[in-house]
Amino acid sequence: MNKKAIILILALMLFSCKQANKSVDAEALDSIKNTEKNKKSIINADKSIFTKYDYTYSKGKSIIVQNSLPKGGIRYTDPKGNKYIYAIFWTRIINETDNPIEFKINFPIDSYEIPALPGKYYKTLIPPDTMTIQKAPLLNYGLTNLESFFDKSIDKPSSLKRTIKPKESTGFYVVTLRLIGGDQYGILRTELTLKGENLFYKIRDKEIQCGSIVIK
Incomplete structure (x- = not known):
């Protein structure tokens, strides 16, 4: 395998890892947002009880x-x-x-x-x-x-x-x-x-x- 092919494969692997990290980060952020939203809803409900x-x-x-x-x-x-x-x-x-x-x-x-x-x-x-x-x-x-x-x-x-x-x-x-x-x-x-x-x-x-x- 020539040097250009090896460099191309490494570049693709690096890009794929970055995209996966972005996807995980986005899912984690959405989870945090939903958790915080539910917490706020519970707090608001508690205040009205x-x-x-x-x-x-x-x-x-x-x-x-x-x-x-x-x-x-x-x-x-x-x-x-x-x-x-x-x-x-x-x-x-x-x-x-x-x-x-x-x-x-x-x-x-x-x-x-x-x-x-x-x-x-x-x-x-x-x-x-x-x-x-x-x-x-x-x-x-x-x-x-x-x-x-x-x-x-x-x-x-x-x-x-x-x-x-x-x-x-x-x-x-x-x-x-x-x-x-x-x-x-x-x-x-x-x-x-x-x-x-x-x-x-x-x-x-x-x-x-x-x-x-x-x-x-």
């Missing part, structure tokens, strides 16, 4: 329920001319057990009077959208097209049914609405809790039995 409950079942495996602080405080007028102010909350259920879990939530059409806020009645609606931690920093937690949803749902019961696979989670929204008028009562707090297989939703100091959760 109001309560977190860890329910331990057999063999030390848990179901975790996270409830958010509110966003919103925005006004809405229904097709009949009634004026409401609403707040948006999310709940995330994490299944750390080795079995699927199924939960059902049902809110009736009725409004709820809050004992600590006499004369104030709240409606509760569940939009069909799925909440993810990536949406935590967004306006209204990423929930959109609310007026259209309210127009269709304001006078109907609201429900949700989902199955969560082992080691997975799901998130959903709850929107509270009350008629505008009278005194203002500050920021509202809500949370979903679990007692046995029964689910309860608490609005301020009003606790509502709203559904069930079952380990398959």
Whole structure:
């Protein structure tokens, strides 16, 4: 083999090594960027969490329920001319057990009077959208097209049914609405809790039995 051929082969090998290094570096950089993005999403979600409950079942495996602080405080007028102010909350259920879990939530059409806020009645609606931690920093937690949803749902019961696979989670929204008028009562707090297989939703100091959760 002559000298020119040897030089050409060495040059090609060097170029190939450089390209491989660039490819590895690009993949590593993308991995770092994705990791940092996920970390930021988790941090933003943590900042918006109001309560977190860890329910331990057999063999030390848990179901975790996270409830958010509110966003919103925005006004809405229904097709009949009634004026409401609403707040948006999310709940995330994490299944750390080795079995699927199924939960059902049902809110009736009725409004709820809050004992600590006499004369104030709240409606509760569940939009069909799925909440993810990536949406935590967004306006209204990423929930959109609310007026259209309210127009269709304001006078109907609201429900949700989902199955969560082992080691997975799901998130959903709850929107509270009350008629505008009278005194203002500050920021509202809500949370979903679990007692046995029964689910309860608490609005301020009003606790509502709203559904069930079952380990398959």
